[in-house]
Each structure stands twice: as structure tokens, then as C-alpha cells.
Amino acid sequence: xxxxxxxxxxxxxxxxxxxxxxxxxxVKKAELIAYTSVKGCMVIRPYGYAIWEHMQHILDTxxxxxxxxxxxxxxxxxxxxxxxxxxxxxxxxxxxxxVTHGGSEKLEERVCVRPTSETLFCDHYADxxxxxxxxxxxxxxxxxxxxxxxxTRPFLRSREFLxxxxxxxxxxxxxxxxxxxxxxxxxxxxxxKSLAMPVIKGQKTESDKFAGAVATxxxxxxxxxxxxxxxxxxxxxxxxxxxxxxxxxxxxxxQLTYPHQTSWGVSTRLIGAIIMTHGDDNGLVLPPAVxxxxxxxxxxxxxxxxxxxxxxxxYETLKAQGIRVKLDDSDNTPGxxxxxxxxKGVPVRIEIGPKDIENNQCVAAVRYSGEKQTIALDDAYATxxxxxxQLLDTQIPQGMFEKALENRRSKTFACTTMEAxxxxxxxxxxxFIEAMxxxxxxxxxxxxxxxxVGSRCIPFEQHHHSDTCVCCGKPxxxxxxxxxxx
Amino acid sequence: xxxxxxxxxxxxxxxxxxxxxxxxxxVKKAELIAYTSVKGCMVIRPYGYAIWEHMQHILDTxxxxxxxxxxxxxxxxxxxxxxxxxxxxxxxxxxxxxVTHGGSEKLEERVCVRPTSETLFCDHYADxxxxxxxxxxxxxxxxxxxxxxxxTRPFLRSREFLxxxxxxxxxxxxxxxxxxxxxxxxxxxxxxKSLAMPVIKGQKTESDKFAGAVATxxxxxxxxxxxxxxxxxxxxxxxxxxxxxxxxxxxxxxQLTYPHQTSWGVSTRLIGAIIMTHGDDNGLVLPPAVxxxxxxxxxxxxxxxxxxxxxxxxYETLKAQGIRVKLDDSDNTPGxxxxxxxxKGVPVRIEIGPKDIENNQCVAAVRYSGEKQTIALDDAYATxxxxxxQLLDTQIPQGMFEKALENRRSKTFACTTMEAxxxxxxxxxxxFIEAMxxxxxxxxxxxxxxxxVGSRCIPFEQHHHSDTCVCCGKPxxxxxxxxxxx
Numbered sequence: 001x002x003x004x005x006x007x008x009x010x011x012x013x014x015x016x017x018x019x020x021x022x023x024x025x026x027v028k029k030a031e032l033i034a035y036t037s038v039k040g041c042m043v044i045r046p047y048g049y050a051i052w053e054h055m056q057h058i059l060d061t062x063x064x065x066x067x068x069x070x071x072x073x074x075x076x077x078x079x080x081x082x083x084x085x086x087x088x089x090x091x092x093x094x095x096x097x098x099v100t101h102g103g104s105e106k107l108e109e110r111v112c113v114r115p116t117s118e119t120l121f122c123d124h125y126a127d128x129x130x131x132x133x134x135x136x137x138x139x140x141x142x143x144x145x146x147x148x149x150x151x152t153r154p155f156l157r158s159r160e161f162l163x164x165x166x167x168x169x170x171x172x173x174x175x176x177x178x179x180x181x182x183x184x185x186x187x188x189x190x191x192x193k194s195l196a197m198p199v200i201k202g203q204k205t206e207s208d209k210f211a212g213a214v215a216t217x218x219x220x221x222x223x224x225x226x227x228x229x230x231x232x233x234x235x236x237x238x239x240x241x242x243x244x245x246x247x248x249x250x251x252x253x254x255q256l257t258y259p260h261q262t263s264w265g266v267s268t269r270l271i272g273a274i275i276m277t278h279g280d281d282n283g284l285v286l287p288p289a290v291x292x293x294x295x296x297x298x299x300x301x302x303x304x305x306x307x308x309x310x311x312x313x314x315y316e317t318l319k320a321q322g323i324r325v326k327l328d329d330s331d332n333t334p335g336x337x338x339x340x341x342x343x344k345g346v347p348v349r350i351e352i353g354p355k356d357i358e359n360n361q362c363v364a365a366v367r368y369s370g371e372k373q374t375i376a377l378d379d380a381y382a383t384x385x386x387x388x389x390q391l392l393d394t395q396i397p398q399g400m401f402e403k404a405l406e407n408r409r410s411k412t413f414a415c416t417t418m419e420a421x422x423x424x425x426x427x428x429x430x431x432f433i434e435a436m437x438x439x440x441x442x443x444x445x446x447x448x449x450x451x452x453v454g455s456r457c458i459p460f461e462q463h464h465h466s467d468t469c470v471c472c473g474k475p476x477x478x479x480x481x482x483x484x485x486x
Numbered sequence: 487x488x489x490x491x492x493x494x495x496x497x498x499x500x501x502x503x504x505x506x507x508x509x510x511x512x513v514k515k516a517e518l519i520a521y522t523s524v525k526g527c528m529v530i531r532p533y534g535y536a537i538w539e540h541m542q543h544i545l546d547t548x549x550x551x552x553x554x555x556x557x558x559x560x561x562x563x564x565x566x567x568x569x570x571x572x573x574x575x576x577x578x579x580x581x582x583x584x585v586t587h588g589g590s591e592k593l594e595e596r597v598c599v600r601p602t603s604e605t606l607f608c609d610h611y612a613d614x615x616x617x618x619x620x621x622x623x624x625x626x627x628x629x630x631x632x633x634x635x636x637x638t639r640p641f642l643r644s645r646e647f648l649x650x651x652x653x654x655x656x657x658x659x660x661x662x663x664x665x666x667x668x669x670x671x672x673x674x675x676x677x678x679k680s681l682a683m684p685v686i687k688g689q690k691t692e693s694d695k696f697a698g699a700v701a702t703x704x705x706x707x708x709x710x711x712x713x714x715x716x717x718x719x720x721x722x723x724x725x726x727x728x729x730x731x732x733x734x735x736x737x738x739x740x741q742l743t744y745p746h747q748t749s750w751g752v753s754t755r756l757i758g759a760i761i762m763t764h765g766d767d768n769g770l771v772l773p774p775a776v777x778x779x780x781x782x783x784x785x786x787x788x789x790x791x792x793x794x795x796x797x798x799x800x801y802e803t804l805k806a807q808g809i810r811v812k813l814d815d816s817d818n819t820p821g822x823x824x825x826x827x828x829x830k831g832v833p834v835r836i837e838i839g840p841k842d843i844e845n846n847q848c849v850a851a852v853r854y855s856g857e858k859q860t861i862a863l864d865d866a867y868a869t870x871x872x873x874x875x876q877l878l879d880t881q882i883p884q885g886m887f888e889k890a891l892e893n894r895r896s897k898t899f900a901c902t903t904m905e906a907x908x909x910x911x912x913x914x915x916x917x918f919i920e921a922m923x924x925x926x927x928x929x930x931x932x933x934x935x936x937x938x939v940g941s942r943c944i945p946f947e948q949h950h951h952s953d954t955c956v957c958c959g960k961p962x963x964x965x966x967x968x969x970x971x972x
Contacts, residue, residue, distance in 0.1 A: 034613055036606070037567050038597065041560035043610050046625070049556050070535050074527035075561075075599075075630060075646055076583075081523050097562075098587040099599065102634030102645075103580045111524065113561075113585065113599070120522070124529050127520055139532070143630075144561060148588030159588075160561055 012343075014281050019225045026275055027154045030284045030344050040152040040159035044268070047344065050292035051271055052162060056142060058194050058289065059164065059266070062186050068138040068166060073120040075143070076111040081119045085244040088118060091211020095147045097159075113146040118212060118237075118263055121167040122245035125259075131250050132171055135259060138179075140166040155272035156229075156486050163267035169259045171249070173238065176260035180236040183264040184217045187232035194289040195270065196400035197221050197277045198408055199231055200481060202457030207441050210263075214238040220456045220481060222408040223276035226430030228456045228483035231273050234264035272486070277404050278368065284345030285368045287400060288392040294324040295388055296341045300334050300353025311352050314362065317381045318388060342367060347396050348388060366391065368400050408432065416466045421451045421482070432456075432483050436476035438469035444480075446471050453482040498829075500767050505711045512761055513640045516770045516830050526638040526645035530754070533830065536778035537757055538648060542628060544680050544775065545650065545752070548672050554624040554652060559606040561629070562597040567605045571730040574604060577697020581633045583645075599632040604698060604723075604749055607653040608731035611745075617736050618657055621745060624665075626652040641758035642715075642972050649753035655745045657735070659724065662746035666722040669750040670703045673718035680775040681756065682886035683707050683763045684894055685717055686967060688943030693927050696749075700724040706942045706967060708894040709762035712916030714942045714969035717759050720750035758972070763890050764854065770831030771854045773886060774878040780810040781874055782827045786820050786839025797838050800848065803867045804874060828853060833882050834874060852877060854886050894918065902952040907937045907968070918942075918969050922962035924955035930966075932957050939968040 012029060013021040027033050032048030044052065060070075076099065083089045096112035114120065121139065128134065142164045152158045166183060170176040184201060191197045199219035209216035213235040221231045239258035242248070248256045278285035288294050295318060299311040308329055315327040326346075328337050334351075341349055351363040364387065365372045375387050411431040413424040421433050433453055437443060447470065448454045458478045469476045498515060499507040513519050518534030530538065546556075562585065569575045582598035600606065607625065614620065628650045638644045652669060656662040670687060677683045685705035695702035699721040707717045725744035728734070734742045764771035774780050781804060785797040794815055801813040812832075814823050820837070827835055837849040850873065851858045861873050897917040899910040907919050919939055923929060933956065934940045944964045955962045 036560055037564055037609050038560040038562050044558040046555035046557055049558055069532035071532055072530040072535055074522055074524040076524050094589045097585045099583045100586045101584040123523050
């Protein structure tokens, strides 16, 4: 038993030995993905895909509650359509996959596989929007997109990835800006409540905004190694795309006006974010809201009389209450099972053996903290159900959130000089730096060049660390969050 | 009011004037799709996509109940992978879209956009299946696929379409065959119960089976014009793909063995099938299980005191009971609204006006039959709720099914000679022909050449119409269903 556990866990590289290898080990050992013959693409396996399905369900419900409707656009964009908005095509053309032939025939015009769908939505809007009565359109689609990356990593950067892309169009700039901020808030709320992942909301600098956007907003999360991961973005387009695509509507005054647009998206990247925010040396640690299995029941000495029967009773009780529970009554050893479900990040493990039955109790172990508690098996298992529900709904997500927040706090430093930034990075390794900035792109570039950390965002929640730019010493406009990023 | 209705309805071509144009009018006027700048592809608009979402939800639940898990495979297939199974590549290569460049760089090996994913699943199975303990794998994915068709029609044949593709792999041929039949039955049950669309289950002839399959099973439905539409397929592969991809597992006896596979799929084609099975000259007629709006409340003389309040009460009552209900209190006329929701195929319309309120009643009109009934508005609207629920759950789906079945019965003819087939087609127009067949492909081809109807399937439910082949007069093996098809 001990040997089995040993063997399994030893197959994972320790987190602080080699974080990148630890990550790769987890995505494979927890059976989230498999590599394929298709370079830069991956198979998302049932356990990984189930996490994505839970994310989809939670987000899709939020989108629909705020009035959004799902649609489906073609996956192809003709070259001439991609080229309609100048900045946009410059940003995306270098990394699109080009379809040049249908069967054996060369296409008259080549088409790319969508890297994102602004141009397709605009083409459609131009077709269906004529009057103020047609506005707003609040659309979303769940699809995959393709960006021909050179270097790929599962979930974090792959040639094809799954995402949702919201695309909305409004009569006024104010409405569009409200939408942009609303969706950023929905993402932040989802990350913090459902994924137990603290995020920092902010605006991207000019150099870092989406190709074609007036303003890009993002949520940034700190991974366990101190690097940043952009977990979601929301873009405000003004009327730039509308002008490029000649989308106009007749207002109440009958004047033709350009509408204002937004787009926003999150992707399977969030699975990578979960791994690197919550994972540990025993494997994955999943937030209960998106865990395919929320509680696993492991019988101890299951050959002993009554053990499997009792375990099955607990299973039926929890299942009937809507908890995603699994009973593992396979003939693997308990030790093997413990290691297996730790690797898979199952939030709660329930152990039940002959001694427990004697004492009319079971033991619940919490994955993220390792804490164990004894639970009395009273009438109708009311205490068991209440305890597990409370763990899944409140204690575990809050505890995981606090733990991640504490990690971020301990690795965030306010710096007022370039030397201080370098010092912080040398002393603490990768971390978040808060430092003031004059707003000049030259300074932004220089900070990155000299210290290695780039601007992640201009946080909405500003702290005034000094009056002057950390780089040039001129008057500072804003505090920027700086970090290395995935 | 009458004028508005007139105007709207007149925009649809009458079904028996020009069935193809009637179909095209409906997909546009009911706002199911929009055309795009992307040749052969379409936008599925919110109302169309919502129908697909309801289909997905019902089917996905059935798949999961029968032990299937969702995964996600890459959308690209490298050319060398596509070529591994000889029949398969021959069947699909002429109609795939080839990606030849990533950004400005030519790819070392070109990749196609998946037309179907057998090769990708096999590639993955070879990677993860080693022992009998790894079997079965019961996988499914919800994705879009691409087939570079020359002539396209919304939902029925487009270059990209949405579908689900199940891919399973089993230790024995028997298990794989059971799965093949199980999934065909699930599809048939879904079509008949949820879509109110009668189908005929059967096996495809050799010449018509899937590229690479040992046997292909299908469900065939009759459209209103007497043509057939293949509504779903389920394929049994034997171990052919396993051999081509070198998928082997060690059995309990430690012998290396080739496993047996299946695949099965339904697509957004089913939306086209709904239109052509149930639609009429007023537009779409939706089965309640997949209708985005199941009941619409139209207030009459809504400016009169109390009407909108009462309408809102009915709305809240039905909504609270889980019915997908809409209250249209816009300032369009009731006549306009009647025509609008008839066009959109909403199963039940509820009218409430001052006279109804006086009499403590409302009126329910059923879309498919045009029948109206008066419903008493008693305490807590219990009768209203019960009546509407009964309409949606039972009466309407059963009535629609019977109506479609009656159409099929009236257009199905048993023929024992080629002349009889020609006579039936001349007299009745497109229809289903039941005729005996010797099993020889030459006769199959000749029937099509001479009469215009092709073999749709060899129905499971056989009728013995004669002893001899309808074409050559030699001993008959089976009854074949013949028809023109979409």
C-alpha cells in the first residue's frame, strides 16, 4: 500500500524543483489532457473536459441572466474580411492558419480559421442592424479558435483552444462601456467565487491592448510561482469596427449613427490557472464548484463485513442530495486510492472502515488543507450531508481563496526605484511589483528590459506609492502592476 | 392589423408552390440563420441556436446516462493521419479543407480541418489503451466539422456544420455491435419523442455505408414533400480502424487483441428536418421539447385597464412552473404578434383581453393544429398551468407525431415492379417506395437510374411484398426503402 502510493506520487516532479515540469506532470497524471500527432494541439480528456463543462455551465447561466444570447458564427474568415480593420489584421495575421484548398481545388480567396471573431460578428451586424430598435445585440458563442503559436503548453498556449467570445453592439458609447465593465466584473466574480482564485482587475496599457480596441480590461491572477496569468479580458471598441464595417443605425431622430461595440472572453486557460493557483506536490487541487468529483468515498478494509454496504449508503445519501460523489470500491488498496484522488484534486475524501462503523462515524479529509475531521453518522446521515455541503459550498472555497490570496500578498512588493524592483526579484524570485508610472511607453519598455517584469495592468484599485515614475522620475500618472507572465 | 398580418405572411412562398423556396423563406423569416460573406457557411442566430441548445441538452443527458463522457479532440488532422485507413481517406479526402500555411510560413505537412474524427480518436486510443482494464472507452464530442460541399443549403448541407460525434471502443465485437444499436435507438427515441418526427430504422446498403465502416445504420424521416432525410447514423467498425492504427490491448489471458469500434452522430441537420416535417404555410412549427419559447402570451386591447396586469400574472405563473414563456407587451398589434409567433413556430399562444378577464378565462391556440380552447382562470391558475403543461408534454407532441406519421403513411407505397414504382412517383409525386431487392448493387443502381429513387435503408421492420427483386426478378433477400433524399 505505502509502496503503491510512493510510486505514484514519485512520478510527479516537486513543485519547487521544477515548476514547469510539475505542471506538465499534473496535466498528464491527473488525466486532463493527452498529447497528439497534431503539433501544438491536445486532446482534452474526460476529466479535463468535465471541468470545462462545469465552467461553461456556471458562466453561461451568468451570461443568460444578464440578457446575452448564444449564436454560432462560421469558423472561417475570408482574407478580405479579416483585412477590413487595420489594427486588427496587423495583430492577428501573423498567427492565423490559412486554408487554401477545398479538396483538390485551390480556393479563389483563401480563408483563415478564426483566431477571434470580431470581423464575422461585424459582417453579421452590418446585415441585421438598421434601426435603434435593433439594438443592443448581446451575443456570445462557445467555440474553439486557432492561433498558430510556435511554442505551446497545455491549456496555457496551444494552437487551438476552447473559449467563449462575447460580442455586443450598443446605441451609445456609455452603454458599451457599461457592458465592458459588467463582463469584467462577472469574470472576476466567477474566478474568485467559483474558482477560489483571487484576481486583480485593471486596464491594459496602450501597448498591451487588443488589436482594434480602444481599451482592454483584464483580470490578472498570481500563480504559485509568482508569475502572472491573464485570466480573462473585456474590450471596449468604441465605433472603430462599426466604421470599418459600415454598420450604421437610424436613431429615433432618423439620423444615421455608428453603434459602439465590445468583446470579452475566457478560455480553457482557466484550467491551467486552477492548476498553478491551487495545485501542490500531491497533484491537482480543484475548487468544488468545477470539480467533476466533489467527494470520493474510500472504504477501508472493504473485505470486512458491512464496510461496502455502509459505504454504499453514504454514497446514495450524498448523491441524492445533488453532490457529485464517487464510491471507489475497486480492489486497489486504500493507499493507492488516496494518492489517486489527491492527484485528481477531489476536494473531499470520505473514509469509512470497520472501526468507524463500530463508532458510528466516518472521516472526512479535505484535499487543499489535508485536514481531517470525524463525522457522526446519525439519523438519515443529516450531519454528514450538512458537513460535506458546508465544506463544498463555503469552507473549502473560502479556505482555498484565502490561501491563494496569502500567497499573492506574500509575493507582492511596492517599489519606488528600478533597483528596488531588481532587489525584490532577486530576493523573492518571481513576484508582483507595484510601481508608479508616468504613462510613457518608453519607460514601460525599459522597466521590462532592465528588470524582466512587464506591465500586467493598471489596477482599478490604485495605491499611491510615490509621486514619480519608477523609471524616469517624472510625475507619475498611475500605479502599474508589473510581473512576468504566462 | 389584418394588413400587417397579410404583409408578413405573404412574404413566405406557399409550400406547394415551391417547397425549396418555402424552406429558405422560413429559415430566414423565423430568424434561424443569416447568410454570411463566408461562402457555404451560415450564422446560426439566437433563435436557431437555442433550438440546438435544447437538442444538445436532451441528447447529452441521454449520452451521459448511458455512460458516455465528453472529450475534445483537435480540429486538425495531419495528412498522414487521415491516410491511415484506406477506405476512410478515399471517402473524405475529396471534400476536406486543407490548411497549408501558419501565418506566413508554409507547413511542413499540411493538415485538414476534421470532416469527422475517427482518425483522431484512433490516434488517441492507440496512446491510452493497453489492457482490457482500459476498455471500453465511451467518448463523445460536441464540435463542428467541415466538408467542402459545392452546393449548400442552410442546415441541410453546409461547408461547416455543428454535430456530436460519439466514438467508442470495446473489447469484443458483440459489445461494439450492442453499442451501435443502442445509439441508433437513442436517436430514434429522441426524434420520435422530443422532435415528434417518425423515423424508420434500418441498415444502409454496402454502397451507401460510411467510409471505413463494416456496417452503417441510419434513421430515415419523411419530409413534407415526400423526400427522405437521413436524421442520424450509427456505424459499426469491427476492428478495421484498430488494425490500421495498431490499437491493441492485452486481454485477461495476456494475449494482444484488436478492439472493436463504433461511431455515431446527429447534427444541426435535425433543425432542417423539423422545419420540413412540421412546418406549414404560416411558418415554422416547433415541437415543445426544443422550442425556445413554448408559450407566448398576447394581450388583446392591452391599453384597456387591467389587461397587462392580468397578462403579467399569467406569465409569472407559467414561468414559475418552469415553462419557457414569453409575454409580448410591445406596441405591435395583436394581429402582427399572432403572425410573428406563428412564423416562429411557438407551440402555444395564450390570448387574454378585456372580455376574457370579464369571463375569468383566457384562450389557448395550438400552433400545429390551429385549435383554440377556452381555459378558466381559477384559483392560483391551476387549470391554466395543468392545461398548458398537458398540451406541451403530451397532446402537442403526440398530435404532431401522428400528423407526420399520417403524411408518411399516405405517401408510402409497396411496389413489386419497376413500372409500379414509376407509376407511384408519377401519381403521387415524391414518396417512399417499399420494394424487394436481391442484394445486387447493379439492381440498386438500376432502380435509381430508371426511377430516380435511391435505396435509403434496409428497414429493421421488414414487410414481405413479393419473393423476387423488383429489378431483376431473381429471388429477393430484403425489402428496401427507396426514396429521393436530401
